[in-house]
Amino acid sequence: xxxxxxxTLNGISNGAIYGIVALALVLIWRATRIxxxxxxxxxxxxxxxSSAMISGGAPYWVAVIGAVGCGLVIGAIVELVLIxxxxxxxxxxxxxxxxxxxxxxxxxAGMIWSSTPRSYPAAFSLQxxxxxxxxxLFSPNDTFIVGMVAVVAALLGLLFTRTNxxxxxxxxxxAPEVARxxxxxxxxxxxxxWALAAGIGALAGVLVAPSTFLGPHxxxxxxxxxxxxxxxxxxxxxxxxLVGGLVVGLVLSYVSGYEGEALAPLAALAVLLLTLMARxxxxxxxxxxxxx
Amino acid sequence: MLRVSGLTCDYGPxxxxxxxxxxxxxxxxxxxxxxxxxxxxxxxxxxxGLVRPTQGSIQFEGHELTRLRVEQIVxxxxxxxxxxxxxxxxxxxxxNLRLGALVxxxxxxxxxxxxxxxxPLERRRRQAAASLSGGERQMLSLARxxxxxxxxxxxxxxxxxxxxxxxxxxxxxxxxxxxQQRIAxxxxxxxxxxxxxxxxxxxxxxLGKVVAxxxxxxxxxxxxxxxHYLGY
Numbered sequence: 001x002x003x004x005x006x007x008t009l010n011g012i013s014n015g016a017i018y019g020i021v022a023l024a025l026v027l028i029w030r031a032t033r034i035x036x037x038x039x040x041x042x043x044x045x046x047x048x049x050s051s052a053m054i055s056g057g058a059p060y061w062v063a064v065i066g067a068v069g070c071g072l073v074i075g076a077i078v079e080l081v082l083i084x085x086x087x088x089x090x091x092x093x094x095x096x097x098x099x100x101x102x103x104x105x106x107x108x109a110g111m112i113w114s115s116t117p118r119s120y121p122a123a124f125s126l127q128x129x130x131x132x133x134x135x136x137l138f139s140p141n142d143t144f145i146v147g148m149v150a151v152v153a154a155l156l157g158l159l160f161t162r163t164n165x166x167x168x169x170x171x172x173x174x175a176p177e178v179a180r181x182x183x184x185x186x187x188x189x190x191x192x193x194w195a196l197a198a199g200i201g202a203l204a205g206v207l208v209a210p211s212t213f214l215g216p217h218x219x220x221x222x223x224x225x226x227x228x229x230x231x232x233x234x235x236x237x238x239x240x241x242l243v244g245g246l247v248v249g250l251v252l253s254y255v256s257g258y259e260g261e262a263l264a265p266l267a268a269l270a271v272l273l274l275t276l277m278a279r280x281x282x283x284x285x286x287x288x289x290x291x292x
Numbered sequence: 293m294l295r296v297s298g299l300t301c302d303y304g305p306x307x308x309x310x311x312x313x314x315x316x317x318x319x320x321x322x323x324x325x326x327x328x329x330x331x332x333x334x335x336x337x338x339x340x341g342l343v344r345p346t347q348g349s350i351q352f353e354g355h356e357l358t359r360l361r362v363e364q365i366v367x368x369x370x371x372x373x374x375x376x377x378x379x380x381x382x383x384x385x386x387x388n389l390r391l392g393a394l395v396x397x398x399x400x401x402x403x404x405x406x407x408x409x410x411x412p413l414e415r416r417r418r419q420a421a422a423s424l425s426g427g428e429r430q431m432l433s434l435a436r437x438x439x440x441x442x443x444x445x446x447x448x449x450x451x452x453x454x455x456x457x458x459x460x461x462x463x464x465x466x467x468x469x470x471x472q473q474r475i476a477x478x479x480x481x482x483x484x485x486x487x488x489x490x491x492x493x494x495x496x497x498x499l500g501k502v503v504a505x506x507x508x509x510x511x512x513x514x515x516x517x518x519x520h521y522l523g524y
Contacts, residue, residue, distance in 0.1 A: 179391075
């Protein structure tokens with residue numbers, strides 16, 4: 001029973017990370033109908049930059065905010081410089097571009113920072129809470145992770161549903177041409193969507209790095225798990241991404257806890273496959289047959 | 293208020309519009325008639341900036357539109373309601389309307405006015421626009437366009453797929469709006485009779501060229517022309 005509780009708590013903490021990376025994928029998918037395979041590499045880069053700030057003497061919180069700031073800027077630059085050119089082309093072009101960006105950033109990080117993983121500080125203790133005499137697998141830092149993900153998700157929810165900017169962002173994503181006819185600067189909304197996604201990804205990077213360490217390839221599995229979560233949630237539903245993240249986090253935690261860690265990536269692929277077979281539009285997709 | 297001269301538009305090797313001249317006055321309804329492929333939709337898309345002309349000029353209240361972007365053109369008060377009504381199905385009725393009001397920043401119309409004009413929309417304001425019927429969607433797209441405070445309204449096939457009774461109501465509403473708010477309307481229709489029933493003037497397009505310009509009454513009386521170009 002203790003093991004089950006521990007695995008559940010661990011799954012929730014990991015799932016929050018998968019959920020927020022999935023949210024970043026969903027934001028980009030909604031805005032530009034592109035799956036950003038470079039999401040993991042982008043958040044690796046911002047985490048390295050943040051780590052460099054800490055080495056340079058910056059306080060932890062400054063480095064976290066710095067990572068998110070770098071993410072916003074990198075996301076905007078990637079959209080303006082690379083994605084803008086392939087947005088209206090065949091989908092495969094965009095896939096190749098994001099894959100190329102993934103390889104480029106990982107190689108670049110290896111050249112600058114070497115491929116040996118390094119540690120990244122945690123905001124709070126990684127030592128699990130004590131319940132009675134047993135230590136559970138949930139630390140103050142996990143509380144922080146889940147809390148931050150919840151706060152970011154709530155803020156995004158407010159942005160999209162309560163503000164004029166959010167309304168314009170959604171209009172540009174759902175119907176670019178109609179949005180332009182209503183005065184929405186669609187290109188700017190796409191840039192902003194990428195910036196937001198990369199900023200959120202950057203936050204996920206600094207949240208997860210204390211437990212995964214930081215290397216050019218350490219976030220590759222997270223992208224795969226986040227992708228499974230996004231597809232499970234329906235790829236165009238932010239809420240679905242978060243729920244999908246939690247489900248994937250729990251499934252992976254149970255599988256690696258009871259059956260062995262080596263099976264975790266297989267379990268993620270199984271989730272992906274089952275979703276595509278049983279409910280291809282995902283759990284929360286808004287995609288219905290459109291009547292025009 | 294609108295003066296189009298020598299407007300020519302190509303899709304690759306295909307000439308969609310060829311030297312179109314057109315003038316519109318305030319509060320006037322002009323019907324644009326013609327068969328499929330005559331260039332009616334291309335004309336509207338060029339006016340609103342979605343399509344760049346190869347040649348020609350579009351003067352709208354002192355602005356040369358061919359040099360402006362879509363977003364700038366709409367903020368001048370030229371509002372295009374595209375074919376298929378352009379309702380954003382994933383957003384709610386109210387969100388669609390808010391987008392219209394945002395076109396003019398804070399100076400757009402109020403949602404209350406829109407609901408007063410189209411009461412069925414108020415009952416459904418929290419529902420996704422996807423759940424609306426064809427007639428309600430047309431109401432929504434018209435209401436949304438009006439919130440952008442148009443000086444010139446471009447309507448592309450508003451009667452498409454609507455019941456005759458709904459079409460008649462719609463046309464009456466458009467006529468009333470044009471008269472009351474001094475909005476000029478460019479009304480593209482395949483349904484020539486219902487368009488001519490409210491239009492002051494009409495132009496007939498054939499293969500990208502203007503082949504006839506007349507008052508609506510004259511055109512309705514010209515059986516030969518109607519038969520030749522519009523299949524009546």
